[in-house]
Each structure stands twice: as structure tokens, then as C-alpha cells.
Amino acid sequence: MRSDVWFVIAGMAVATYLTRAPMFVALARGTLPPRVRLWLRLVPLAVLPALAVPLVLVRDARLVIGWAHPPLWGAVVVFVLAARGVNLLASVAIAVALVALLRALA
Amino acid sequence: MQRHSDVRGAVGSVREGVLASLALVPSVFVYGTVFGGLAVQAGLTAAQTLGMSVLVFAGASQFVAVPMLAGGAPALAIIMTTYVVNMRHYLMAATLAPAFRRFRRAWLFVIAHVINDESFAVAVARSQPPDPRVYVGSALAISGAFVGGVAVGVALGGLVERPERYGLDFAFPAVFLALVAVQLRRRTDWLVAVAAAVLAVTLSLVLGGSWHIVVAGLVVSAIGAAVLPVETPSTVDEPA
Numbered sequence: 001m002r003s004d005v006w007f008v009i010a011g012m013a014v015a016t017y018l019t020r021a022p023m024f025v026a027l028a029r030g031t032l033p034p035r036v037r038l039w040l041r042l043v044p045l046a047v048l049p050a051l052a053v054p055l056v057l058v059r060d061a062r063l064v065i066g067w068a069h070p071p072l073w074g075a076v077v078v079f080v081l082a083a084r085g086v087n088l089l090a091s092v093a094i095a096v097a098l099v100a101l102l103r104a105l106a
Numbered sequence: 107m108q109r110h111s112d113v114r115g116a117v118g119s120v121r122e123g124v125l126a127s128l129a130l131v132p133s134v135f136v137y138g139t140v141f142g143g144l145a146v147q148a149g150l151t152a153a154q155t156l157g158m159s160v161l162v163f164a165g166a167s168q169f170v171a172v173p174m175l176a177g178g179a180p181a182l183a184i185i186m187t188t189y190v191v192n193m194r195h196y197l198m199a200a201t202l203a204p205a206f207r208r209f210r211r212a213w214l215f216v217i218a219h220v221i222n223d224e225s226f227a228v229a230v231a232r233s234q235p236p237d238p239r240v241y242v243g244s245a246l247a248i249s250g251a252f253v254g255g256v257a258v259g260v261a262l263g264g265l266v267e268r269p270e271r272y273g274l275d276f277a278f279p280a281v282f283l284a285l286v287a288v289q290l291r292r293r294t295d296w297l298v299a300v301a302a303a304v305l306a307v308t309l310s311l312v313l314g315g316s317w318h319i320v321v322a323g324l325v326v327s328a329i330g331a332a333v334l335p336v337e338t339p340s341t342v343d344e345p346a
Contacts, residue, residue, distance in 0.1 A: 001176070005150065006154065010161070011188075012162045013158075014185075015192070016188060017219060020221045024202065025211065025215065027200050027203040034336040037197060042327040042330045044191070044289065047190055047302070047323030048285050049282075050302045050306035050318060051323075053303035054319075056279050061311060062311070063307070079284070080287075082288055087133070088281075088285070089136055089137065095280045100272045101273075103271070
């Protein structure tokens with residue numbers, strides 16, 4: 001493993017604390033403008049697909065789309081299960097098991 | 107006498123927060139276990155995995171950081187991505203802050219560190235405005251469950267050889283997709299999620315590396331916030 005892991009962890013800790021403390025301490029009264037609230041709600045909705053979809057569809061800077069690609073099936077399954085209200089960890093476990101099974105069969 | 111019953115009331119509220127969180131404790135514990143196991147599999151040491159869990163204490167962003175660390179992403183890209191993933195804390199902090207008006211400033215800086223999705227959900231679901239002591243009790247239960255789970259995961263994680271055989275590498279995108287799926291409420295939410303995915307895939311094909319996450323996440327959410335209709339408070343106050 002790379003040598004700067006503790007440096008990255010420290011940076012992550014500071015960055016995360018900056019998302020928690022300043023607003024919490026300063027905003028002991030008053031509220032955020034509605035458009036800022038909307039933006040803060042949309043950020044995870046944009047970041048999470050931006051993270052997940054390339055992990056599933058892109059490998060070595062090339063698009064991997066095909067029904068013989070197990071993660072694609074796993075992605076569809078976990079998304080549908082979670083959207084239907086199945087417990088988050090159960091959805092993930094089922095999708096992971098499916099990917100393992102498809103790989104074993106291939 | 108008055109003072110005595112105040113203290114007892116305060117302790118009671120903290121205990122209430124702990125009890126109200128017990129339903130969430132098993133899944134937070136397992137979530138921590140999964141994180142601990144995968145982080146060790148990816149090559150982090152036990153100390154680094156536990157250190158990250160205590161110092162950062164934000165599960166989703168930790169799940170994001172591990173494959174980036176293992177894949178050799180630049181330190182700044184990982185830290186920026188962590189920041190963007192955790193920007194949702196601003197919303198929770200702003201909602202909780204007024205309830206903590208009477209707390210000492212020094213305590214606010216401590217309590218801020220344990221702001222988390224689950225305790226926010228518990229406190230806001232219990233009362234409006236949330237009871238700060240219920241919140242503190244919940245944060246104690248949730249942080250204990252998470253860090254305890256990570257410790258168990260670290261111990262178990264070293265036992266699994268070739269994790270991709272069990273599909274465990276897929277656990278990362280699976281967690282992210284499940285988190286998106288449960289947050290899609292309005293039709294325009296889908297628009298934001300799909301646009302971000304398309305932009306991220308395109309950027310990732312063109313640029314390689316890992317900046318596509320921060321860029322697509324910030325650009326698409328900012329455009330969405332600028333052009334989409336503002337919602338009424340009742341639709342934004344629910345926990346993510």
C-alpha cells in the first residue's frame with residue numbers, strides 16, 4: 001500500500017469536520033436559503049451515481065457494456081431491491097452473491 | 107431540587123436517544139464490519155482502518171476512499187471527493203444547530219464530529235425541533251456500533267482470500283447504488299442522478315483517474331439547484 005495513507009486520512013478527517021462543525025456552531029439560530037438546501041440535497045444524488053456507474057461500466061478507460069458482465073446484473077438488482085424498500089444491507093448482499101455466482105458460472 | 111431533576115431529565119433523554127437507536131445498531135454494526143473487512147482486503151492496516159473510522163467517522167465517504175486509495179488516486183482527489191460526499195452534513199448541521207443553542211461552545215465542536223445520518227433521522231423523527239440530548243444519546247449508540255463493527259471486520263477481513271471470487275469488490279458500487287435508490291423521491295431527482303452518471307462515465311473515459319466524481323457531482327447538483335423548482339421544507343427535512 002502507498003505511503004501517504006495517514007496523510008490522506010488526516011485530510012479526509014479535516015475535510016469531513018469542515019462539513020460538520022462550522023455550520024453547526026455558527027448557525028445556532030437562523031436557517032439556510034431554500035436554494036442552498038436544495039443544492040445540498042442534490043449533491044449526494046449526483047455524487048453517488050458519479051461514483052458507482054463508472055465503477056460498473058468503465059474498466060481501463062473503456063466502456064464495458066454487455067450481458068456477460070456480472071457487475072451490470074448486480075447493479076440492476078441492487079438498485080431495484082433498494083428502490084423497492086428492501087433493507088440496504090440485504091440488497092447489497094444479494095447483489096454481491098449474484099455477482100459471485102455469475103462469475104463462478106462464467 | 108430543581109437542578110437535580112434537570113440533571114435526571116437530561117440523563118433520561120440521553121438514554122432515550124440510545125434506546126431509540128437500538129433498532130439501527132445491528133445494521134450500523136454490520137455496515138462497519140463490512141467496511142473493516144473490505145478496507146483490510148484492499149491493503150489498509152488495522153490501525154489505518156480504525157483510525158479512519160474514528161477520525162473521519164462518515165461511512166459512505168470511507169467506502170468511497172478505500173478503492174481510490176488502493177487504485178492510486180491522487181491524495182487531493184480523495185480528500186476533495188470525501189468533502190463532496192460529506193457535504194450533506196451541512197444540511198443536517200443546519201437543521202440540528204438551533205436545538206443546541208444553550209450548549210457551551212466547546213461542546214458544540216465535540217458534538218459536531220458525531221453528526222451522522224442515523225442519529226439525525228432518530229432525533230428528527232422523535233420531535234420537531236429535535237431534542238439535543240436524544241440526539242447525543244443516539245450518536246453515542248451509533249458511533250459505538252460503527253467503530254465496534256469496524257474492529258470486528260478488521261479481525262475477520264484478513265481471513266478472506268481473493269475477495270473478487272465472492273463478488274466483494276462489487277460491494278462498493280452496490281452500496282452507492284442502494285444509497286441513491288432510496289433517495290430518489292421526485293421525478294427531477296432521477297434527472298439529476300442520470301445526468302451525473304452519464305457525465306461521470308464520459309469524463310472517466312476521457313480523463314481516466316478519479317476527478318470525474320467531484321466534477322460530475324458538483325456540476326450536476328449545482329445546475330439542478332439553479333434551475334429546478336425550490337421545494338417546500340417538508341420535502342427537504344427528511345434524512346438522506
